[in-house]
Amino acid sequence: MQVTVLSGAGMSAESGVPTFRDVETGLWAKVDPYEISSSDGWRRHPDKVWAWYLWRHYMMKAVAPNDGHRAVAAWEDGAQVRVVTQNVDDLHERAGSTEVYHLHGSLFHFRCDRCNVAYDGPLPEMPQPVESVDPPVCSCGGLIRPNVVWFGEQLPTEAWDRSVEAVTQADVAIVVGTSSIVYPAAGLPELALAQGIPVIEVNPERTPLTDRVTLSLRETAATTLPGLLQRLPALLG
Ligand code: BJW
Ligand code: ZN
Numbered sequence: 001m002q003v004t005v006l007s008g009a010g011m012s013a014e015s016g017v018p019t020f021r022d023v024e025t026g027l028w029a030k031v032d033p034y035e036i037s038s039s040d041g042w043r044r045h046p047d048k049v050w051a052w053y054l055w056r057h058y059m060m061k062a063v064a065p066n067d068g069h070r071a072v073a074a075w076e077d078g079a080q081v082r083v084v085t086q087n088v089d090d091l092h093e094r095a096g097s098t099e100v101y102h103l104h105g106s107l108f109h110f111r112c113d114r115c116n117v118a119y120d121g122p123l124p125e126m127p128q129p130v131e132s133v134d135p136p137v138c139s140c141g142g143l144i145r146p147n148v149v150w151f152g153e154q155l156p157t158e159a160w161d162r163s164v165e166a167v168t169q170a171d172v173a174i175v176v177g178t179s180s181i182v183y184p185a186a187g188l189p190e191l192a193l194a195q196g197i198p199v200i201e202v203n204p205e206r207t208p209l210t211d212r213v214t215l216s217l218r219e220t221a222a223t224t225l226p227g228l229l230q231r232l233p234a235l236l237g
Pocket of ligand 1: 007008009010011013014019020021022026037086087088104148149150151152153154155176177178179180181182183184202203204205207219220221222
């Protein structure tokens with residue numbers, strides 16, 4: 001059986017990682033997303049964007065995979081499982097998943113914004129968020145930026161191609177913890193549905209995808225994913 005999991009920020013919420021769009025605790029509750037997660041924002045004030053990403057990078061040290069990540073990893077015992085994630089954290093990998101495609105990059109990789117060379121130099125500790133930190137300067141004069149995908153930027157081609165393949169070859173697609181509003185990732189479940197592949201959504205809230213899916217489970221990732229694969233025959237009839 002081929003299972004493709006499409007995960008978003010809600011997948012890591014029960015690990016203590018804030019989602020983006022939660023109005024009270026979300027990562028964007030206090031900042032303008034188009035300033036902090038866009039290449040225009042980076043050009044205007046790289047120090048603020050760099051400080052924000054350093055803090056999020058540091059925050060990941062204190063969190064661990066939750067039961068949802070662990071369940072998805074355990075499914076590899078009996079199924080071919082591919083994880084397509086919009087998350088820039090590494091919690092799927094830390095739980096043991098072996099096929100993970102990061103559509104929006106990684107919080108753990110950095111590169112020059114001019115010559116693209118990878119940066120593995122020192123990073124300051126940041127136990128508390130601060131407003132501004134100057135990013136390191138590359139030998140070419142460019143600035144070191146997080147290797148993530150901001151609004152208006154192209155997704156990494158290889159991860160995208162593998163994700164399309166994973167979705168269109170699946171026997172079932174499970175969409176977990178995403179608001180399903182950021183494209184092109186939000187279009188992937190539609191590819192599965194167009195081929196008659198069952199799509200299950202796991203999300204405590206409704207999303208624009210909810211009315212389109214085969215089955216909507218209005219529950220959280222860590223409570224629902226353990227045991228879900230075993231329940232599938234009964235759930236899908
Ligand atoms: C739980 C839970 C629990 C809570 N259990 N669930 C077509 C139409 C319209 C617009 C566009 C389009 N195509 C492209 C665009 C533009 C744009 C876009 O989509 N804009 C929309 C906002 C309208 N897309 C782009 O720009 C993309 N690039 C692109 O298309 O390139 C081609 C191009 C280039 C040039 C010109 C034109 C086209 C790039 C998108 C990059 C997104 N980047 C970010 C930041 C990444 C780095 C970082 O992490 O900082 O990615 S933005 C942010 O949103 C982040 C996330 O991966 C992404 C999605 O968020 P996600 O994961 O869904 O989180 P939330 O917070 O929104 O939702 C959490 C959900 O969890 C909620 O539903 C909760 O209910 C739920 N939940 N607890 C289960 N315990
Ligand atoms: Zn450079």
